[in-house]
Amino acid sequence: MKYNIIYKILCFSLIASAGALDRLRDPEMEMNNARDIIKRNYQVSKTITITKTVAKTKTTPIAVSSSKNKSLKNYSNNIGKLSYVGKGSWKITKDGLLSNSIGKGDSYAFSIKNASNFVYSTDLTFKIHEGSASLIFRSNRDMNNKECYIAEINVSTHKCKFYRWQKNEVLQLIDEKEIEATKNEKYNLKVVAYDSWILFYINEILIASTGDYVLQYDDKGQNTFIGDGVFGLLNKNTKVLFQNTYFKEINNNFNPLLKDIKITSSVGTVEDQSPFVSTEPIRIQYVDYNASTIKINTFKMNDNAIIEIIDKDGKIYKEGEDIPVELGINYISVKSTIISDDKKSASVIYRMNVHRFKEDNIYYNEQYRDQYHFSLKEGWANDPNGLVYYNGKYHLFFQFYDDLQWGPMHWAHAISTDLLHWKEFPIALYPDANGAMFSGSIVADIHNDSGLFKSDKGGLIAFISVDGNGQRVKLAYSEDEGITWTKLDKIIVDWTEDELKSIDFRDPKVFHWENKWFMVVAGGPLRLYSSDNLIDWEPESNYPDIDTECPDLYPIKADDGKIKWVLSRGGRYYKVGDLRKVNGKWTYLPDDEYKTKDGLMNFGKDSYAAMTYYIQDFGTEANPTLPDIIELNWMNCWDDYAKIAAKKLEQDFNGTFNLNLKLDLKKEGDTYLLMQSPIKKYEELRITSEMKQWDNVTITKNNDLLNDFKGEKYEIIATFYPSKSTEKVGFRTRVGNDEETLIYYDVINEKIVIDRSKSGKMLSDIFKIVDSQAMKLNADGSIDMHIFVDRASVEVFAQDNTIIGANVIYPSLNSLGTSVFVEGEEVKANITIYPLKGIWENQEK
Numbered sequence: 001m002k003y004n005i006i007y008k009i010l011c012f013s014l015i016a017s018a019g020a021l022d023r024l025r026d027p028e029m030e031m032n033n034a035r036d037i038i039k040r041n042y043q044v045s046k047t048i049t050i051t052k053t054v055a056k057t058k059t060t061p062i063a064v065s066s067s068k069n070k071s072l073k074n075y076s077n078n079i080g081k082l083s084y085v086g087k088g089s090w091k092i093t094k095d096g097l098l099s100n101s102i103g104k105g106d107s108y109a110f111s112i113k114n115a116s117n118f119v120y121s122t123d124l125t126f127k128i129h130e131g132s133a134s135l136i137f138r139s140n141r142d143m144n145n146k147e148c149y150i151a152e153i154n155v156s157t158h159k160c161k162f163y164r165w166q167k168n169e170v171l172q173l174i175d176e177k178e179i180e181a182t183k184n185e186k187y188n189l190k191v192v193a194y195d196s197w198i199l200f201y202i203n204e205i206l207i208a209s210t211g212d213y214v215l216q217y218d219d220k221g222q223n224t225f226i227g228d229g230v231f232g233l234l235n236k237n238t239k240v241l242f243q244n245t246y247f248k249e250i251n252n253n254f255n256p257l258l259k260d261i262k263i264t265s266s267v268g269t270v271e272d273q274s275p276f277v278s279t280e281p282i283r284i285q286y287v288d289y290n291a292s293t294i295k296i297n298t299f300k301m302n303d304n305a306i307i308e309i310i311d312k313d314g315k316i317y318k319e320g321e322d323i324p325v326e327l328g329i330n331y332i333s334v335k336s337t338i339i340s341d342d343k344k345s346a347s348v349i350y351r352m353n354v355h356r357f358k359e360d361n362i363y364y365n366e367q368y369r370d371q372y373h374f375s376l377k378e379g380w381a382n383d384p385n386g387l388v389y390y391n392g393k394y395h396l397f398f399q400f401y402d403d404l405q406w407g408p409m410h411w412a413h414a415i416s417t418d419l420l421h422w423k424e425f426p427i428a429l430y431p432d433a434n435g436a437m438f439s440g441s442i443v444a445d446i447h448n449d450s451g452l453f454k455s456d457k458g459g460l461i462a463f464i465s466v467d468g469n470g471q472r473v474k475l476a477y478s479e480d481e482g483i484t485w486t487k488l489d490k491i492i493v494d495w496t497e498d499e500l501k502s503i504d505f506r507d508p509k510v511f512h513w514e515n516k517w518f519m520v521v522a523g524g525p526l527r528l529y530s531s532d533n534l535i536d537w538e539p540e541s542n543y544p545d546i547d548t549e550c551p552d553l554y555p556i557k558a559d560d561g562k563i564k565w566v567l568s569r570g571g572r573y574y575k576v577g578d579l580r581k582v583n584g585k586w587t588y589l590p591d592d593e594y595k596t597k598d599g600l601m602n603f604g605k606d607s608y609a610a611m612t613y614y615i616q617d618f619g620t621e622a623n624p625t626l627p628d629i630i631e632l633n634w635m636n637c638w639d640d641y642a643k644i645a646a647k648k649l650e651q652d653f654n655g656t657f658n659l660n661l662k663l664d665l666k667k668e669g670d671t672y673l674l675m676q677s678p679i680k681k682y683e684e685l686r687i688t689s690e691m692k693q694w695d696n697v698t699i700t701k702n703n704d705l706l707n708d709f710k711g712e713k714y715e716i717i718a719t720f721y722p723s724k725s726t727e728k729v730g731f732r733t734r735v736g737n738d739e740e741t742l743i744y745y746d747v748i749n750e751k752i753v754i755d756r757s758k759s760g761k762m763l764s765d766i767f768k769i770v771d772s773q774a775m776k777l778n779a780d781g782s783i784d785m786h787i788f789v790d791r792a793s794v795e796v797f798a799q800d801n802t803i804i805g806a807n808v809i810y811p812s813l814n815s816l817g818t819s820v821f822v823e824g825e826e827v828k829a830n831i832t833i834y835p836l837k838g839i840w841e842n843q844e845k
């Protein structure tokens with residue numbers, strides 16, 4: 001899920017408009033063309049035929065043969081014979097390969113040498129201050145359906161681009177970057193390509209590195225990478241001399257990649273290492289407060305690699321040397337360079353973010369840290385992802401970035417056995433060459449439907465939205481319960497293949513029903529896909545009129561015994577209906593009551609991006625095996641305050657999740673209503689010895705019922721029986737210091753209300769808006785309210801858990817008062833209050 005971003009795919013034509021540079025026509029170029037024509041006449045037999053090219057362009061390709069007179073021709077290279085496409089000229093001179101395409105648009109030179117993983121570089125000298133020159137690699141040499149990567153420098157602006165041709169369209173892979181001009185306009189361009197990881201250097205300065213958000217914060221992803229192809233050079237409207245054009249394949253003897261980077265500390269504790277992936281540049285390593293210095297050691301693919309460890313100030317360290325680290329984020333670059341006997345070199349750069357925690361006692365005792373709602377220790381969290389119950393453990397992955405604001409998304413990971421107490425594990429999924437790791441789901445493939453598992457117990461499969469130049473679904477699998485993930489080098493569905501062609505194609509949620517796997521995906525409009533093997537997916541149906549982020553679709557046996565399918569629209573709205581085959585296609589059919597309207601899932605502001613746990617196969621219509629459906633939301637929203645909260649609150653974490661809710665359906669009249677009830681487990685947090693209970697108590701305007709109750713974390717279960725002229729009845733919570741948060745029923749206007757307009761610190765004017773939902777009295781004239789108060793939030797459940805509201809609040813720590821209030825005539829009430837235990841290990845009482 002991603003907020004507020006406008007996607008643009010910038011496409012431009014490689015064919016520059018003819019004539020624009022006519023005034024630059026130079027006599028030498030015309031000479032060259034004349035010579036080329038002569039050469040062509042006798043070298044035609046050696047020409048590499050590019051059939052489609054010849055058909056499309058007016059120029060016949062020409063091959064250059066090595067000359068007998070070495071002193072006239074000195075182009076040092078190993079890319080071999082070249083063939084040319086375009087109107088410019090290419091000529092080997094005593095200084096190198098001189099190409100003139102001034103006023104002639106794009107001129108290509110293609111080698112026949114083909115490779116997958118390599119370093120490829122050239123020197124080049126611009127002869128004029130216009131146009132650009134590039135390295136081409138992994139090209140299919142097909143001018144009608146171009147597929148290749150291009151690393152380019154524009155001499156008039158000194159801006160560099162790195163892009164690819166994909167199905168004949170240009171896809172920018174970085175934002176343009178300006179480099180410092182050299183005096184003689186001479187540059188060295190170099191790319192290091194290993195599978196999906198591609199690094200582009202100019203004069204040994206790193207310009208691009210796929211997946212490296214330290215270099216490039218914004219996502220610029222791609223579909224599966226191009227794995228091989230031929231080398232080439234490109235001249236756009238300039239005159240340029242190429243020299244020393246070499247590639248060298250990366251193999252066992254020449255490989256700069258690392259097998260692992262280990263971080264240790266002789267003064268503090270280093271947490272479990274995030275599994276290392278040789279072809280991904282970023283890793284986060286948490287260390288404790290005492291680890292004021294750390295050491296880095298590398299494990300090389302090739303022993304001869306030279307390692308430089310560079311801190312943010314550019315200071316260089318050796319392996320095993322003590323490196324001081326500040327509290328919080330420390331990006332340390334590990335550069336590995338391999339140099340061959342013939343002096344060819346290739347470098348890759350890994351970024352190790354050593355994140356040093358503060359003193360232990362600071363955590364989980366922060367002023368606005370909820371005490372029994374899960375939140376991450378430090379950094380930013382949003383949507384829950386990949387909720388799965390597997391081998392007796394609940395896994396909660398979530399959208400994460402190591403900052404206090406949203407950024408390039410990772411999947412962080414926490415595990416629980418009781419849905420109350422959680423332990424955080426190393427970050428599970430990092431951004432990569434496909435883009436940032438947006439929201440998605442996980443299933444347990446216990447029958448090896450995917451064919452991906454070596455163990456007969458199967459394993460976990462994650463469906464991840466990857467964002468960058470559009471959105472797509474990528475698959476990863478884990479054989480060790482979600483700690484180590486192997487990403488499949490295959491995009492299973494891309495937005496471009498989608499029937500609706502909407503670039504918003506994210507948040508896949510997968511389930512199993514009627515012996516088939518299904519996936520809902522949205523972003524955008526809702527789509528339904530199906531699969532037998534979790535890898536190859538077929539569209540079933542799509543819903544241009546149902547827009548949602550984070551869709552979820554699950555069956556529930558309603559109180560009338562029928563199995564109905566709930567469609568959750570990001571945890572904000574829902575529909576109830578059926579999942580059936582219509583004209584051979586699986587289709588979601590909302591009930592009449594839900595055709596044009598939705599049920600409201602939460603009338604508060606702070607509950608979003610709901611996801612339910614994948615627990616097991618749902619079985620079949622004839623033989624359903626429905627588990628309890630448990631749902632979790634992110635306790636926040638994308639109103640204006642999400643991004644500023646942590647800063648305003650002066651804390652180092654921002655990301656809390658709502659209570660875990662069990663979902664049921666009850667039928668009222670013709671309408672199925674969704675019930676969202678806090679799971680029973682929360683009862684284990686009750687401090688029953690401190691329980692307070694009143695039955696059939698009369699509540700008047702000036703009651704002092706709760707005068708001696710103080711608390712910041714507690715649960716209230718109340719039933720009110722209002723009189724004829726009762727106007728309002730409910731609770732004031734977190735009272736003190738002119739602060740209070742009201743939760744009440746407005747009898748006159750028939751609505752339930754959360755009023756946080758005086759709750760404490762206001763993050764924005766949105767806090768002044770009083771949230772409410774229309775609600776009638778229960779059939780017996782009563783009002784039921786189940787309220788959870790925590791250090792920084794309130795959640796209320798009413799009318800048999802069919803109406804719920806959640807809001808964050810930021811009261812003073814000592815605003816601990818509570819009272820029950822009534823306006824108008826007195827009410828009868830049953831009230832039980834349980835103080836609750838916190839869930840954190842090291843919290844102060």
Ligand SMILES: *[C@@H]1O[C@H](CO)[C@@H](O)[C@H](O)[C@H]1NC(C)=O
Binds near residue numbers: 068069070071072
């Ligand atoms: C090669 O070129 C050089 C410089 O133009 C010239 O002096 C020499 O005679 C040429 N040699 C041959 C074999 O043509």
Ligand SMILES: *[C@@H]1O[C@H](CO)[C@@H](O)[C@H](O)[C@H]1NC(C)=O
Binds near residue numbers: 071075
């Ligand atoms: C050819 O060019 C290379 C690179 O510029 C240079 O090192 C070499 O000396 C040149 N050789 C001749 C014979 O000019």
Ligand SMILES: *[C@@H]1O[C@H](CO)[C@@H](O)[C@H](O)[C@H]1NC(C)=O
Binds near residue numbers: 131155236
């Ligand atoms: C180089 O940059 C200039 C300025 O943005 C632009 O007008 C020109 O088209 C670029 N040239 C090429 C060949 O991309």
Ligand SMILES: *[C@@H]1O[C@H](CO)[C@@H](O)[C@H](O)[C@H]1NC(C)=O
Binds near residue numbers: 115139141228230
């Ligand atoms: C490059 O080599 C691969 C593997 O041999 C081959 O599949 C591909 O067609 C080649 N590409 C070109 C453009 O020759």
Ligand SMILES: *[C@@H]1O[C@H](CO)[C@@H](O)[C@H](O)[C@H]1NC(C)=O
Binds near residue numbers: 290359360
């Ligand atoms: C840091 O070191 C001190 C002194 O040895 C020790 O008391 C403390 O527990 C350590 N803190 C952590 C977080 O390990």
Ligand SMILES: *[C@@H]1O[C@H](CO)[C@@H](O)[C@H](O)[C@H]1NC(C)=O
Binds near residue numbers: 448450451454455456
């Ligand atoms: C899972 O399926 C794949 C592909 O069919 C197979 O190679 C593998 O052996 C299977 N694993 C097990 C444990 O059966």
Ligand SMILES: *[C@@H]1O[C@H](CO)[C@@H](O)[C@H](O)[C@H]1NC(C)=O
Binds near residue numbers: 695696719829830
């Ligand atoms: C409220 O208390 C009375 C008296 O104990 C009891 O009869 C009634 O059932 C209670 N109502 C609820 C909803 O628990």
Ligand SMILES: *[C@@H]1O[C@H](CO)[C@@H](O)[C@H](O)[C@H]1NC(C)=O
Binds near residue numbers: 696698
């Ligand atoms: C509740 O209290 C009233 C007196 O205030 C009494 O008349 C009534 O019987 C009580 N109801 C129950 C269910 O105990």
Ligand SMILES: *[C@H]1O[C@H](CO)[C@@H](O)[C@H](O)[C@H]1NC(C)=O
Binds near residue numbers: 636
């Ligand atoms: C993070 O910021 C949002 C936006 O106000 C807020 O709702 C949320 O509660 C904050 N998180 C924490 C843990 O305070």
